[in-house]
Amino acid sequence: MISTLKVPTEIQSKIGLVEKRMLSQTDGYHPDLKAALEVLLSSGGKRIRPLIILLIGELLSGDESKLLNLATAIELLHTATLVHDDLIDGSLLRRGVPTLNSQWSPAATVLTGDFLFACAATLAAQTDHLEVIKLFSKTLTVIVNGEINQLFTSHCNTSKEDYFKRIYAKTASLFETSARSAALLSPATKTQIDVLTKFGYSLGMAFQVIDDVLDYVGDESKVGKPVGGDLRQGLITLPMLYYMEMHPDDPAVADLVIHKCVKDESEISRLVVTIKESRAIEKALTQARAFAEEARRCLDTFADSAAKEALLGLTDYIVDRNL
């Protein structure tokens, strides 16, 4: 079981550059913005999206300066959506660190998110690549629309098709855009661009399924939030969907299908424990591994290299982290 992420030293130092560049976007603006971004960066995060970009850039010998711009833009966009998400959910902690939302007014939180969006768009434009710029803004539309669907559509949606659409919007779309944009900014054939797009998609789907599994089985101290949070918020993810298929007779499942929610708080707690100990977890993991395998296969046609090795390592890490 692999749970640490091995990143080539030169890529690790480029990730450092991405973080520096993220911070430097606030130069010349209100000093509290830099302070806020420092807090946001200090909460860690593996910078998986920048890693995908820089490793694909390495794989294809792409333009380093444009790839750094892209990686910074994508991570700023991701950070901006997290800032607004924490406000929307009223979350007080993320990865165990107090959210901006818990310390600042809603006004300051909204504007900080907006500022990060604006910086992200500015950096994306600096790639000077129209298709990359268009992909970037289109992906923001997909992500935000996904959140709007989640907010406006009745909770406790029990369709697997909807689940996969939801995690595409939430996570896989930005992974896909990261990979495709990195390929577009590098010397690559159309086939290579398409196969790397699929790599990003599959990796993103695997990532989110694992995230949803960790919401049931994760170590609270590592995940940084209480177990079973999704179900408590009325969010039906893959482990619960499999559990429903396997146990249609569980009264909580019937409750969910009929009333579109589990009404009793103690029933939810029982359900979280039951799911955690059921075969639903293994089935969800199998699905995540299938996505990861699809991602791995996308790299088949590339010659062996340190970058390819690291992309395969990243794929392993994504399915094995914290399990």
Next chain:
Amino acid sequence: MISTLKVPTEIQSKIGLVEKRMLSQTDGYHPDLKAALEVLLSSGGKRIRPLIILLIGELLSGDESKLLNLATAIELLHTATLVHDDLIDGSLLRRGVPTLNSQWSPAATVLTGDFLFACAATLAAQTDHLEVIKLFSKTLTVIVNGEINQLFTSHCNTSKEDYFKRIYAKTASLFETSARSAALLSPATKTQIDVLTKFGYSLGMAFQVIDDVLDYVGDESKVGKPVGGDLRQGLITLPMLYYMEMHPDDPAVADLVIHKCVKDESEISRLVVTIKESRAIEKALTQARAFAEEARRCLDTFADSAAKEALLGLTDYIVDRNL
């Protein structure tokens, strides 16, 4: 005194197209987004930024389809900032129409604003003009940073220099970008692009000074909000700045300079009436007219045409509206 805006029929019908295109951005996304945008569009607004763009396009015989994209992008960006502003201020009415914020949850309001930003960025990218795209995202940064400064910096700032910086960020920056981008998308010399940039800047400065005067002297039923709102929020605008220069002995002025706020609510009400009847209003109007005159002069080198006539008419309208 001119208070109605005369727009050539063909430009008026293009404004109709801009509004249709704004609405069509929500096609294929959650239906409540279209409903929200319909409410936002129904609150009226003169679409001054699209007018600037379409008239400059007409003046220079620019590419119609790209100019329509740009006009839609800019108005969507403007609408997105209004949606987040209303949330930040807790405003319940805008132009007499209930704000989204008054009817929806903060979560839905934040996400609707984000969605409009994303659509705006997508349309801006469709101009296929890198300088326009870069200008667009940079301007969003300027606008948001201006709001952050207003939120984070102690209120009751009594410097005229800061006031002009503030209204540049708040209003003139987007007018300037509208004008410059329209010129960039049209066949124009560098000199023409620069002079039209200055036109947009000056018109925007005039517009905001007049807005700040109307906050004191406007007809509440037309302005759609109570008189004196700025001062009540601790926002020192040009009429108050002139009043302070002319009446340093007024106790409320001393209070403001020393304590950075007027503490007594009844003092604020007295001050609003006193300023309204003072020569400060005339002085602020003189400043607005000077900006408008600067804007008018920028059009001097262009041959007479219906578009030039309409741009001059727009400038007149901006300083004379509702006065």
